[in-house]
Amino acid sequence: MKPAKILSAAALCAALLGATLVSGCDTYHYYDMDVKAMSPVTQTEISGMQFCQILVTGADTHTINWTQGIGCPPQGFPDIGSFEFSSFADSGNLVFTFNGYAMNLDQSMLCSTASTTMPANGTITQMGTITLTSFNETNCPPHVTTSTP
């Protein structure tokens, strides 16, 4: 093999390796999200939510369930809870949707919903807020309790 061919082959290998290193590099991006409720939603209303679900859609997808005292029912007001979501997505948008249910995952028991959109970019850590501003008392009447004797 001629030296010129060897050099060209080596250059091609180096280019491939470099392209692999650059294109295959994943970096974690973190989204620190805070779920809040604000007027007219009251603490009494949100305390009736027994099952909460956070859907991540868009540049990444994930489903987060809060139940059995972990995040839901909410322990505080107006801060319901915070969570951190990590993703490799560095372009597009991430939509975080919070759904609070009276009993379980049933649309007829959907008490409150809210969403927020976060841009997926090179920023390592972004902070956002999901704010509940409405409450469906038809689906979640205040008298609904799930306490067991």
Add this chain to the structure above:
Amino acid sequence: MLPPRKGTRGSRSGFGVGLTLLVSALMAVIVATPWSSARAAEDEETPKSSAPEPSQVEDNDKPHDKSLLEKQPADAAVAKQNQVNDEAFYQKWQFWAITGGVVVGVVGLVFGGRALYHSLNGGDVRPCNTMAFVGCYGQGQSQ
């Protein structure tokens, strides 16, 4: 009444077998003894090979100067080199040096490759601050 026969068929057969064994043993002794004819032939050849060397006068090719017959330093070096070349490959330090280098290189490549692969895939996710968050989710998280 007929007289008894001196030899039966079975006794003649036994005699034949005995004669055959005797001849075979004799042949074996002749072949195995060192003073056999073959050994004698070798003995005759031996004096020929151990004949005295021709005298110095007759050997015209041998130099008269004894300094020329002495081994030169170059000869010793060549002999030493030949001795070195006669060593098996695993007796040479270069073999073990290269082998050790290859082993260390492979081990380093494996561990380095794993670390590089892990790093290219994002490395370790940030530890979850459970004091601040209800939970941590998404890539790299168990939840």
